[in-house]
Amino acid sequence: AQSVTQLGSHVSVSEGALVLLRCNYSSSVPPYLFWYVQYPNQGLQLLLKYTSAATLVKGINGFEAEFKKSETSFHLTKPSAHMSDAAEYFCAVSGGNTDKLIFGTGTRLQVFP
Amino acid sequence: GAVVSQHPSRVICKSGTSVKIECRSLDFQATTMFWYRQFPKKSLMLMATSNEGSKATYEQGVEKDKFLINHASLTLSTLTVTSAHPEDSSFYICSAADNTINQPQHFGDGTRLSIL
Numbered sequence: 001a002q003s004v005t006q007l008g009s010h011v012s013v014s015e016g017a018l019v020l021l022r023c024n025y026s027s028s029v030p031p032y033l034f035w036y037v038q039y040p041n042q043g044l045q046l047l048l049k050y051t052s053a054a055t056l057v058k059g060i061n062g063f064e065a066e067f068k069k070s071e072t073s074f075h076l077t078k079p080s081a082h083m084s085d086a087a088e089y090f091c092a093v094s095g096g097n098t099d100k101l102i103f104g105t106g107t108r109l110q111v112f113p
Numbered sequence: 114g115a116v117v118s119q120h121p122s123r124v125i126c127k128s129g130t131s132v133k134i135e136c137r138s139l140d141f142q143a144t145t146m147f148w149y150r151q152f153p154k155k156s157l158m159l160m161a162t163s164n165e166g167s168k169a170t171y172e173q174g175v176e177k178d179k180f181l182i183n184h185a186s187l188t189l190s191t192l193t194v195t196s197a198h199p200e201d202s203s204f205y206i207c208s209a210a211d212n213t214i215n216q217p218q219h220f221g222d223g224t225r226l227s228i229l
Contacts, residue, residue: 036220041204041223042222043206043221043222044157099147099162100147101218103157108154
């Protein structure tokens with residue numbers, strides 16, 4: 001069985017500040033982990049993915065995430081927030097012989113000027 | 114690459130009508146497509162997994178007779194909400210995966226369905 005927990009349904013940062021969105025996973029098989037971003041009334045866009053290669057994964061728009069097996073975490077970070085980063089962010093896990101994605105409950109990021 | 118087109122983006126219709134939503138993979142072949150429902154300010158709930166040439170696999174609690182899924186080709190899956198009622202109003206999103214297990218799903222832009 002797999003699950004994802006996103007701590008903090010809302011995160012607010014100032015423009016230029018560090019962004020940290022937390023994701024912890026549970027998986028009985030080696031996990032594949034993903035971060036997606038959703039803008040209002042749109043579908044999901046892939047930010048980055050972890051597929052058992054490098055533990056530090058770089059994605060689009062300056063985001064990156066580090067897979068830490070010992071902590072069962074895959075937190076998303078960005079050194080300097082931009083106003084355009086305001087959106088909903090979803091962490092997701094898959095693994096084993098299934099394509100199903102299990103999503104976290106999402107974190108809404110607000111960026112203040 | 115990896116573009117998924119979903120149509121229509123918004124539908125408003127009367128209670129009792131049926132609504133069809135299309136999901137197309139434009140530049141890759143998708144053996145598997147997924148249909149999700151998203152309630153306001155909530156996460157995505159997987160409704161069903163659509164497999165080309167075979168019956169869809171529905172998640173527990175999803176009425177297969179209510180939400181008809183057809184995956185007639187490697188680039189097209191359709192979701193038909195039959196005899197829609199106001200409680201079916203929601204944001205429906207499809208995604209498609211290429212033929213490789215555990216590769217990212219690529220999402221359409223969603224369909225906002227409003228039943229009056």
